[in-house]
Amino acid sequence: MDTSISVYNENDSEHSRCIIHMDVDCFYAQVEMLRKPMLRNVPLGIQQKNIVVTSNYEARKYGVQKCMLVSDALKVCPNLTLVNGEDLHDYRTASSKIFTALLGWKCPVEKLGMDENFIDVTNLIQEKLKTMNETSVTLTGHIYNEPSIECPCGCHNRLRIASQIASEMRKKVYDELGFTTCTGIAHNKLLAKLICPLHKPNDQTTIFPEHATSFMLSLTSVRSIPSIGTKTTEALISQKIITVRDLQETPLEELKKHFSSDMAVRLKALSLGEDSTPVKQSGKPLSIGLEDSFKTVSVKSEVEDKFSALLQRLLVLVREDGRIPVSLRVTLRKKDAKRLSSHRESRQSQISPSIFSLTNGVLTVTDAGQQKLLAIAMRLFNKLIDLTKPFHLTLVGLAFTKFQERMTGRSSIVNYLMNDISVQSVLNLSNDCDTSATSMDYSAVSPSSSTTTDHSDGEVEPSPKKPKKVNWIAKRRCLAKEEVASPSKLKVGELRLNSKELEKVSELRLNSRDRSLTPRASPARENMSDASDSMKDVVEDGACNVCPSYVDKEVFSALPDDMQQELKAMWKNPSSSAGVTRSSPRNVNKPKSNSIRKYFVPHK
DNA sequence: CGGGGCAAGT
DNA sequence: ACTTGCC
Known part of the structure; x- marks a missing residue:
């Protein structure tokens, strides 16, 4: 039987969980400052192509914002030091270190991007409560609003304990790795994430469930709710739903006219600060890929060169990962006057695992194998582009998207072990x-996909x-x-x-x-x-x-x-x-x- | 209107 | 198999 609180109410009304969201302050900038301490005291921007993707707090004083054009950033801050951050390898390494540090609490940790993590400390707190005379606990850090009365379910005390755990986590990440972080503490992921940045940088904030709906109202735009992106926002706005308050007040039936039932329910719940999604233990990535963007590429041979270069780098990453990929995806972005930003298109196909071999315990691919992969990439490219007509690309990407090892959800925990x-x-x-x-049978890829293997480049043994x-x-x-x-x-x-x-x-x-x-x-x-x-x-x-x-x-x-x-x-x-x-x-x-x-x- | 990257939904 | 969305 499962007495743990990992089974939640649909409406999240029991406040039974305790979730911490941790966000590393200006992550890329901190990595660079840790690497070169002299950068610590100067305004610093991390540059990718023509964009300053993030900046340290010194630079922010001058108004250097996230995702600013380099030219604009230099206007407001001529002294800005720029570091190229296009190679993410070291960021990924740092990110993994932080993730690993958080695993030390033996709670589920879910990575979100490079610099954020959710930690479900519910069970840990349950354990602590057992061996604890449970008088009042002191809260660490900020609180969104003082509670009027103690919630009868005891969540206030639990969240106060969570705030202490969050503080320990921030201390560890700082002491051992040098990163300052912010954390948000709440009874669900949505609130934990949204409350996190309330006191930035290097601080933490707790919110109690009773303030969820009023806090959500402070957000105004529906766009600020995580999981409501550009498209959903557009759809909502087309229905005259613009603010969080609008969404809160829209009847569910109304939402169902424009969204799937599930989506409608979820949207409504989100607007009220409710979120029952679990913290999912993160494991190895489901895909490993690289992209390169540029002004324009219009020649096939150039495309091939790009793919070749990407492939070289990609194979390093795959070798580090250790798993054998079985599917390759090509992504590209056409220069398109109409659609401004990234509308990517992709094609993928299975690849023969025999392309990869293990020599001296290291995953390798022969030159011939690389040629094969390149040929597959070009074949996929041809599917995307009509070569009889001129084309203009602004981005190409290459990714391995499936691996022989099955890696989903909680099974990933086994992987770590x-x-x-x-x-x-x-x-x-x-x-x-x-x-x-x-000879091993490696066909156990993903349960559903083994039937549609593209055998054109080698034999893939079907599994009994x-x-x-x-x-x-x-x-x-x-x-x-x-x-x-x-x-x-x-x-x-x-x-x-x-x-x-x-x-x-x-x-x-x-x-x-x-x-x-x-x-x-x-x-x-x-x-x-x-x-x-x-x-x-x-x-x-x-x-x-x-x-x-x-x-x-x-x-x-x-x-x-x-x-x-x-x-x-x-x-x-x-x-x-x-x-x-x-x-x-x-x-x-x-x-x-x-x-x-x-x-x-x-x-x- | 721009980076690079991954997961999830359909 | 592709698209959308997030950081």
């Missing part, structure tokens, strides 16, 4: 059939689609392995384990042998047919062919104790916050490390 040397060693050993098996019964733990493990790295990578990686790890491996391997761990077996397995939990979105048979179907208690008990606990908790209640301790998403602490290091050198 499994990104640990000890677990991976265990995984390897449980997999000694792998070492002999050379018959359901198998699998021991639960075995299946988990199977998933984990898939997510951590490709099996062959693990295979190679095993050779690179340090002596201590190897000891562990062989030891466990021995144990495995006598204990009914018949290789390759499927005999005694539990029925999994109900698949009622998160398993169903995870692994199909294809993946199970390469994963040990006989993982058992020995393997499990070889894990560190705390991890056992967390795994148990997670299996029991996949949506709970249990589970994230030793995490190393991507290359957080070792930005320059190659995949081998990333995956096989233990943390210190």
